[in-house]
Amino acid sequence: MQTEFTEDQQQFREIVSRFLRDKSPTSAVRQLMATEQGFDPAVWQQLSGELGLAGAHIPESYGGFGFGPVELGIAAEEMGRYLYCGPFFASSVMAGYALMAAAFEPQKEKLLPAIARGETIATLVLDDLNSPDRVGHAISAVDDILSGIASLVVDAHIADVLVVIASTGEDLGLYLVDSSAEGVVIEKREVLDPTRKLSSVRFAEVKAEKIGEVSMVSLNQAWDQICVALAHEMIGGAQYLLDSTVEYTKMRVQFGRPIGSFQALKHRCADLLMEVEFARAATHHAARCLDAGEGEPYIASMVKAMASDTYMNAARAGIQLRGGIGFTWENDTHLWFKRAKSSEVFMGTPHLHRERMMTIMEANTNEQ
């Protein structure tokens, strides 16, 4: 198993980072988050076409870059740092991983190349965003006719196609629906984090194409992969908050000295650095575990919980150490705070993941 980044991977990070620094400054984030669409199609095309990020983790045989979770993680980490606004997470990460885990071969061959090129924007419709165990409770498929509602779907408002996991009674199936199909009602929701757009998606007896079978194993596998990518996004954001907050304490003067010279602030920053270091090392390790198919079986839940707590701690410190200015709309810190909060609860809160981690650990101990 890989234990450090290769030179190629480091270069890849630099390329992604440079691109996002240029294309996703906070001025762009603020502008995009206020729009209906929430993303810039030109930047998305460059990011997918020129950099190949949308297909980083998709095998070359399906038109992707053929990298793995490590490179996808690098891309997600940098996007988290720059709060990139676009369908990367919904289309590439969520729909991409779900298709790779559960779709039939012909549909993989048909759908994945378009997703990898960024030409088709897909999203994964899950009727529960808390735990894989609850998926399938609200959307059912009878003779490939979908009924029900998913109340939280990322980027459904800009998706061309919906990849839906629905209950077939006993089992779960994977379905494909055109977002403009008759009977599909997509309504944008008011969101806490304006950089991550959510909609409800209602299916009123919609004819769908069944494109795969979803077992609990494949659902958990996709869930893990999505969580590890999300953890990368979160540690990227946490690192940005740490860096920017420390810089602020060096510049801001009160009582005749930079506030960073006060131990109360130093100690909080030191603790935060430690937490960020741990979460990042663990998250990078998790991607390598997924890549190699070995390591701790509970690693995805472990890092989702760690990255969530770390990002929120960094966000709280980011506001607190700036004082009053940190609570203003004008200051950028709240953009990351809101992303931290929405990421904390997205795909399972930390406490659910810790419980899942223990359950997996026990199951594996009992097997041995």
Add this chain to the structure above:
Amino acid sequence: MNNDEIRKAVGSWLDDNWSADMSLVEWRDILVDGGWAAPHWPEEFFGRGFTQEQAALVSDVFTEKGAVGAAHAGPRRLAAETILAQGSDTQKKRYLRPILTGKEAWCQLFSEPGSGSDLAGASTKAELIDGRWIVNGQKVWTTSAHHADYGILLARTDWDLPKHQGLSYFLINMRQPGVEVRPLRQMNGHASFNEVFMTDAEVPSEDLIGGQGNGWAVAATTLSFERRGFALSRSAGEIKGAKVGRVYDEYEAELAVANEPYTWYPQRQGRVDLVVPRAIETGAIKDPQVRQEIARLISMSKGARLASAAAEQKRRAGTNEIIPAGSIGKLAASVIARQAAHVHTMITGADAMLSGPDSAAQGIIAETLISVPAISIAGGTDEIQRNIIAERVLGMPKELRSDTGPFRDIKRNTS
């Protein structure tokens, strides 16, 4: 010599000279004369000028052949390396050999009741009177002082200079009337350390090391060796083969003395290893809150290990980045130990009111609960580590100082 030649040379030398039937000192005299006691030291002082890697190779051959090496346990190594780095030729000739043979044991007289975190604030006084240094003052947290023949001592020789400049570094004979050693009992009942009282204790003028007023620089040398850790200490159990013979018996006894202060050290780390087994054994593993806290503990512990491995890789790759390894590792150990103690408490419940052989895990849990407070103090408090991380790693501005100017004018503790 290349690596194979080194292995061959030390191997054939051991074949010719090693025997377990000698006394330990007898064997080590041969060892020192043969030049294999400290191969990384320079040739003029008992060594061969080997690199650390070459020296490790020699050590491997010793282990394979079942041969006992030079004395290395405890603070003697710090004294030896400091004398080697900063001492005069006379000092090296006088002191290094008995350190290697184990004939003379050493202790480290740095911390004082009045200066703990602020080591440079030491106020033990050394005055040059009639060609001898007369020492008065008190040291504390001195490991193995009751077994020591000599001590490395940091004392103040000038009270009118700023605090770092008025310190000098001495080699002091512990076996003299002016030195009194008293065991210091800790809150967990063990007495791993000592207090050392010096009343008109004498140091010959030639046992000043590094020159008058250079004590802080010499102490920094010692501390850098201390930070590099006690990884060297091994037990006779790791030596291969049947361990029958006088040398082994005496070596075991030497290690037992050196390791005696550290029996509770695993407990101060929180005994993370016992958490899951005890949770299963007691059924606490079914408690949702215990599960949450165990998961947190495992996450922290794995995160710390992975972060430390990542830092080590960066260091080896020779990056220009500041690597936050040491102080973060130290701080991590505290956080992990506290969390482990917290989980042990949840698991054990009211039984945690007990201690001793009848209590949980034959007393290990009780000892853990009352030993963990040490981890965030020993070797630099958590608060000092956070200052170091903030200032050196994050580059935050230094604390304003109120301890500049002549030492005698600086506010300090009064006893």
